[in-house]
Amino acid sequence: MGHHVKLPTVEELQLxxxxxxxxxxxxxxxxxxxxxxxxxFAGGDHHQFLFAYLAAFLFTLGLALGSLFFTLFxxxxxxxxxxxxRRTAENLMAPxxxxxLLFLPIFFGRHxxxxxxMDLEHAKHDPILVxxxxxxxxxxxxxxxxxxxxxxxxxxxxxxxxxxAQDTEGGEAITRKLQxxxxxxxIAFGLTITFAGIDWAMSLDPHWYSTMWGVYYFANSIxxxxxxxxxxxxLLRERxxxxxxxxxxxxHDIGKFVFxxxxxxAYIGFSQYxxxxxxxxxxxxxxxxxxxxxxxxxxxxxxxGHFAIPFLFLMGRSIKRYAPTLKxxxxxxxxxxxxxxxxxxxxxxxxxxxxxGLTELLCLxxxxxxxxxxxxxxxxxxxxxxxxxxxxxxxxxxxxx
Amino acid sequence: xxxxxxxxxxEADQLSYPIxxxxxxVLGGNDFHGVxxxxxxxxxxxxxxKWWAALAASLAMLSVYGISVAWLVWQGTGVWGLNNxxxxxxxxxxxxxxxxxxxxxxxxxxxxxxxxxxxxxxINRAAEAMTLFAVACALSFPxxxxxxxxxxxxxxxxxxxxxxxxxxxxxxVWDFFAxxxxxTVSLLFWYTGLIPDLATVRDRARTKYRRxxxxxxxxxxxxxxxxxxxxxxxxGILAGLATPLVLSVHSIVSFDFATSQVPGWHTTIFPPYFVxxxxxxxxxxxxxxxxxxxxxxxxxxxxxxxxLDNMAKIILLTGSIVGYAYGMEFFIAWYSGNPYEQFAFVNxxxxxxAWAYWIMLGCNVIxxxxxxxxxxxxxxxxxxxxxxxxxxGMWFERFVIVVTTLAQDFMVSAWDYYSPTIVDWGCFIGSFxxxxxxxxxxxxxxxxxxxxxxxxxxxxxxxxxxxWEHAESVAAPAxxxxxxxxxxxxxxxxxxxxxxxxxxxxxx
Numbered sequence: 001m002g003h004h005v006k007l008p009t010v011e012e013l014q015l016x017x018x019x020x021x022x023x024x025x026x027x028x029x030x031x032x033x034x035x036x037x038x039x040x041f042a043g044g045d046h047h048q049f050l051f052a053y054l055a056a057f058l059f060t061l062g063l064a065l066g067s068l069f070f071t072l073f074x075x076x077x078x079x080x081x082x083x084x085x086r087r088t089a090e091n092l093m094a095p096x097x098x099x100x101l102l103f104l105p106i107f108f109g110r111h112x113x114x115x116x117x118m119d120l121e122h123a124k125h126d127p128i129l130v131x132x133x134x135x136x137x138x139x140x141x142x143x144x145x146x147x148x149x150x151x152x153x154x155x156x157x158x159x160x161x162x163x164x165a166q167d168t169e170g171g172e173a174i175t176r177k178l179q180x181x182x183x184x185x186x187i188a189f190g191l192t193i194t195f196a197g198i199d200w201a202m203s204l205d206p207h208w209y210s211t212m213w214g215v216y217y218f219a220n221s222i223x224x225x226x227x228x229x230x231x232x233x234x235l236l237r238e239r240x241x242x243x244x245x246x247x248x249x250x251x252h253d254i255g256k257f258v259f260x261x262x263x264x265x266a267y268i269g270f271s272q273y274x275x276x277x278x279x280x281x282x283x284x285x286x287x288x289x290x291x292x293x294x295x296x297x298x299x300x301x302x303x304x305g306h307f308a309i310p311f312l313f314l315m316g317r318s319i320k321r322y323a324p325t326l327k328x329x330x331x332x333x334x335x336x337x338x339x340x341x342x343x344x345x346x347x348x349x350x351x352x353x354x355x356x357g358l359t360e361l362l363c364l365x366x367x368x369x370x371x372x373x374x375x376x377x378x379x380x381x382x383x384x385x386x387x388x389x390x391x392x393x394x395x396x397x398x399x400x401x
Numbered sequence: 402x403x404x405x406x407x408x409x410x411x412e413a414d415q416l417s418y419p420i421x422x423x424x425x426x427v428l429g430g431n432d433f434h435g436v437x438x439x440x441x442x443x444x445x446x447x448x449x450x451k452w453w454a455a456l457a458a459s460l461a462m463l464s465v466y467g468i469s470v471a472w473l474v475w476q477g478t479g480v481w482g483l484n485n486x487x488x489x490x491x492x493x494x495x496x497x498x499x500x501x502x503x504x505x506x507x508x509x510x511x512x513x514x515x516x517x518x519x520x521x522x523x524i525n526r527a528a529e530a531m532t533l534f535a536v537a538c539a540l541s542f543p544x545x546x547x548x549x550x551x552x553x554x555x556x557x558x559x560x561x562x563x564x565x566x567x568x569x570x571x572x573x574v575w576d577f578f579a580x581x582x583x584x585t586v587s588l589l590f591w592y593t594g595l596i597p598d599l600a601t602v603r604d605r606a607r608t609k610y611r612r613x614x615x616x617x618x619x620x621x622x623x624x625x626x627x628x629x630x631x632x633x634x635x636x637g638i639l640a641g642l643a644t645p646l647v648l649s650v651h652s653i654v655s656f657d658f659a660t661s662q663v664p665g666w667h668t669t670i671f672p673p674y675f676v677x678x679x680x681x682x683x684x685x686x687x688x689x690x691x692x693x694x695x696x697x698x699x700x701x702x703x704x705x706x707x708x709l710d711n712m713a714k715i716i717l718l719t720g721s722i723v724g725y726a727y728g729m730e731f732f733i734a735w736y737s738g739n740p741y742e743q744f745a746f747v748n749x750x751x752x753x754x755a756w757a758y759w760i761m762l763g764c765n766v767i768x769x770x771x772x773x774x775x776x777x778x779x780x781x782x783x784x785x786x787x788x789x790x791x792x793x794g795m796w797f798e799r800f801v802i803v804v805t806t807l808a809q810d811f812m813v814s815a816w817d818y819y820s821p822t823i824v825d826w827g828c829f830i831g832s833f834x835x836x837x838x839x840x841x842x843x844x845x846x847x848x849x850x851x852x853x854x855x856x857x858x859x860x861x862x863x864x865x866x867x868x869w870e871h872a873e874s875v876a877a878p879a880x881x882x883x884x885x886x887x888x889x890x891x892x893x894x895x896x897x898x899x900x901x902x903x904x905x906x907x908x909x
Contacts, residue, residue: 080423081517128738135736172420183773190725211670211726211733256515267648271672278660279667283739390421 005396008245013383019239021376028373035366043359050109051349052360056367057106058201059224059341061099062217063371065193066225067092068152069218071159072189075175075182081253083395084246087386088236088379089229090163095374096156100149102370106200107145110138117206128207136206144199148192155185160378166388175390193218201341204348208287212272219265224337226261230254231330234323242384248321249399255320258333262314265340266307291343294353298343306336338364407432407861407868412706416779425860426520429702432868433856436703440850441602443698448845451697459837466831469824470545478548480824487807487819492546493657494799495829498682499539499836500580500654501675501795504647505683506532507587510594511643514636520711522854523704526598527694528687529591530847534839535686536584538832543576545828572656579653583646590639596622597632597853648672651679658802665745665806668733674726678798681719681765684712685791692785694844703850706779713778716791720769723798727766745806753818754805761801764794 015021036053043049070089074082111118116129117136123129129136159178166174194214202213210216233246233254276284291299310333319325346360386392409430418424427436473480483490506529513521544550556567556577567574600622603615622628652672659671688709695704731750734742749758768790771777778784804819821829843849861868 078420131738132736175420187721194725194729207738209733209737211668211729212673213669214729215670215673263645267652268673271652272669275656275659275667275669275671279662281662281667283737390419393421394423 005393006244007393007396008385008387010383010387013242013245013385013387015236015380015384016239016241019241022380024376025373025380028369028371028376032366032368032370032373035362035369039359039362039366043362045359046109047112048349048357048359049363050105050112051346052363053105053109053367054113054200055338055342055345055360056363057099057102058217058345059338059364060102060367060371061196062221062224062337062341063228064093064096064099064156064225065152065189066221066223067229068096068156068159069186069189069193069222070225070229072155072182072185075159075178076186078179078391080391080394081250081398083389083391084242084385085229085233085250085254086389087163087382087384088232089225090156090160090386091375091378091384092225092228092232093156094160094378095371097153098370098374100153102367103145103149107142110141114141114203114206117203132206136203141199144195148196148199151188151192155189159185163386163389164382166386167383168388170388170390172390174388190214190218193221201344204345205287205290207283210272210276210284210287212268216268216272219261219268220337220340223258223261223265224334226254226257227330227333227337230258230326231334234327234330236384237323245385245396247398248323250395251323251326252317252320252400255314255326255329258329259311259314259320262307262310262333266303266311269302269307290351291347295343295347295350298339298354302336302340302343305332306340310336407435415705415707416710423519424707426523426705426707427703427855427859428705431702431859432861433859436850436852436855436859437601437605439699439703440598440848440852441605443844444602444846444848445605452841452845456838456841459834459841462830462834463838464831464834465827466834469827469831470541473545473824473828474550478546480822481828482819482821482825484817484819486810486812486815486817487804489803489807490819491800491821491825491829492542494796494803495832496539496542496546497654497799497803498796499535499542499832501651501679501682501799502686503532503535503539503583503587503683504651504676504679505687506530507583507590507643507647508680508683509687510590511640512647514640515644518711519858520708522851522858523708524687524691524712524850525854526591526594526847526851527691527843527849528683529587529594530843531686531690531840532587532683533584533591534836534843535683536580536587537839538836540580540584541832541835542828543573572653572660575653576657579650583650586639586643586646590643593632593635593639594851594854595847596620597624598848598851600624601852602848647680648676651675658806663806663810664734664739664741665749666802668730670726670729674723674730677719677722677726678765678795681716681723681769682791682795684716684719685788685795688712688716688784688788689792690840692781692788694849696781698844698849700850703855706781709781709784710775710778713772713784713787716787717769717772720765720791724766727762741811745809748809749801749805752805752809754801754808757797757801757805761794761797764790765798768794 039052040046040049067089070082071086071093073079074086074089106113115122117123117132118138118141123133134140158181162174162178194217197214197217201217202208202210230251233242233251236242237246273288276288288299310329313325313332314320314329319329342356342360346355389395407430410425410428412428415424415428429435431439478492481490481492506525509521509528510525513525544553547553547556555565556574558567567577596619599615600619603612603619606612606615652675655671655675658666659668661667691704692709695701731746734746737743749755768787771787776783777787808819809816856862860866
């Protein structure tokens with residue numbers, strides 16, 4: 001109701017000068033490059049590196065895209081509660097332009113990753129792939145990748161830079177502008193994430209298809225992004241940053257979203273699996289039959305770890321309002337979001353069973369380090385809360401009833 | 402209603418409110434008492450001839466349903482236009498159509514509740530009532546579709562001496578559970594929200610029978626703090642339980658089709674696509690009902706232009722999601738490389754039922770795009786027209802899915818063209834008779850707007866509202882957290898307070 005709100009000063013909303021995260025850009029960037037270099041040179045098998053890299057890429061991209069979606073939707077829905085956490089989501093989506101660089105290994109390794117359909121010699125003997133060639137061909141694939149990456153670059157830049165501009169300008173004009181542009185933004189986002197999911201993950205097995213695929217990649221990305229948003233804020237809070245600004249009321253809401261999208265992910269994943277299983281048509285069931293053997297253990301682990309455990313754990317109100325429990329849940333959920341991507345990508349390489357080696361670990365750590373480096377760089381460059389937002393008071397005063 | 406302490410808000414205020422505050426949801430300077438008068442007045446006044454005319458017309462349509470069903474039961478389902486291969490005709494189309502419509506009510510009262518969308522309070526009562534009536538219409542179709550309706554109980558897992566159990570692997574049995582659970586929870590939810598309002602009608606009743614009947618259904622509600630607390634807990638729990646139901650019902654309806662191997666039916670996006678379509682059609686029907694009734698019943702201050710604006714936005718969103726699903730189905734049908742999949746979709750768009758396909762696409766995906774423009778979202782008559790398009794489009798969606806897919810199945814020699822008979826028409830139009838009859842009775846006997854909930858989201862419900870300042874000498878309004886939900890306790894007999902006579906909140 002806005003009557004008892006104590007407005008924080010602008011200084012209180014910055015990442016403190018002595019905060020350890022100010023070192024993350026340098027450390028993260030170095031660590032990331034070292035990890036990639038070691039994985040590439042010491043691993044030996046470049047094929048394995050590329051697949052491990054792709055899995056790490058799609059997972060980290062999901063974190064950034066989910067944060068972009070969060071930002072877009074808060075504007076589209078004129079949300080008030082989320083103002084104090086929105087900048088953090090904006091910082092987590094801000095690395096999206098860097099994914100252009102991170103995409104380069106996939107670009108150069110495209111013939112290894114997608115050789116089934118990208119090598120014309122190989123594909124022309126396969127009538128199904130010949131039929132798909134108008135879509136699945138090298139040139140169009142590259143054009144589409146350029147489109148996705150530019151759309152994300154523009155969206156993340158537009159929504160963060162305007163929000164930062166509002167910190168000094170204030171007023172309602174920017175809020176209105178962002179709200180109006182969020183609608184086409186959501187459409188562009190929906191189409192690009194769908195087809196990116198198809199291009200970069202579904203086409204690993206070019207015979208297989210599922211109309212749900214885009215939604216599936218979207219669902220996993222959203223869960224991971226909500227969990228990361230919660231985790232980032234909880235880690236900031238451990239050193240007293242944004243104390244009294246982002247309160248347990250906001251954590252509670254983020255926890256509810258993690259819970260809700262965990263259920264949504266399970267709903268989408270179950271529907272996809274169940275319909276394919278029930279109809280039992282060979283060209284569809286092959287996705288799951290390729291994930292037999294020890295891969296099916298990971299599939300079962302996803303059911304339990306990506307759904308059942310967080311579902312039951314996050315159901316209680318006090319769990320979501322108590323920092324240590326919510327933090328544990330966020331970390332858990334993020335780990336399983338990675339495993340979900342791993343389950344999608346890696347069986348194309350490890351055809352005979354589950355494996356997780358040093359290369360995979362190094363790629364993951366490298367990718368996340370670079371992502372963290374860029375995200376913390378953005379955190380340090382502007383206030384951690386969009387304090388020029390006209391709905392700031394509403395967000396500060398927000399309580400769950 | 403003319404309380405001088407209240408600021409008079411207009412539609413123009415509402416649409417150009419500063420972003421830093423939330424626009425008012427009740428217009429016209431109404432205080433709590435004003436809302437009570439606007440809403441319960443409809444239940445208390447004697448109905449005019451127009452209501453009787455509406456009831457007569459609805460009953461006439463309902464009798465068409467009765468006659469059609471009687472003839473159907475007497476003769477068997479052969480009186481429908483069913484043929485080989487179209488074994489599922491209009492009955493299933495109508496079933497899915499009505500179940501879909503039934504989704505808006507629970508979405509508004511459960512999902513929008515969880516998302517703290519306060520505007521839902523103005524429309525949730527009517528939308529939930531519509532949900533119940535739509536579910537009733539929906540359930541009637543599988544019932545009559547079994548042909549021998551006296552054997553319907555076979556669908557329930559009842560112990561019986563024949564040891565004949567329903568096949569639990571059949572989606573049709575899941576439907577039986579899904580829809581009946583949905584109907585039950587929706588009814589409970591609707592009724593829970595009704596209790597405080599029924600008590601208001603009881604307390605204002607001038608005749609003995611009226612007091613007794615409304616008093617019976619009000620379950621002894623006195624509006625005490627304890628009552629409100631229990632009410633809020635019950636409402637929250639029901640909202641939590643109903644939210645997955647919003648998703649599950651139409652997902653399971655989609656399984657009726659998608660678990661099969663029939664090209665055009667078997668596709669993995671069906672569950673969320675059906676859910677989005679159901680919400681879309683439900684909001685279409687809510688608009689169809691509320692745009693005229695807010696005018697006829699003088700509810701324009703409570704069901705405001707902003708409510709319509711928001712509903713139009715949801716229609717635009719869900720219509721676009723449906724468009725995404727249509728596109729994705731088409732794209733993947735081509736991408737699959739499966740000639741049967743490809744045929745099924747090309748045949749939909751350019752085959753003998755192309756007219757139905759393009760009606761569907763035009764009404765569901767293209768027409769709602771007008772809601773990008775504010776004028777279209779805030780002009781009631783225009784909204785009404787678009788809502789009719791939505792209703793038509795969503796009926797045709799089910800027609801396209803059910804009939805066009807079956808009519809051209811695997812064996813070319815079996816292909817046939819489906820045409821409805823007069824009994825099909827009778828059942829379809831008659832089901833609107835059932836729906837309209839129930840809705841006409843609803844507007845007469847039940848408060849059409851959730852008064853207690855609307856009061857809780859009014860500006861004056863804020864304990865710091867200026868209208869309360871000069872009332873402080875009488876009694877301080879409650880300032881605890883609950884005040885944001887339950888209306889602040891009326892200062893007892895406070896003649897300057899902007900609230901209602903004590904009778905309304907229930908005298909202890």
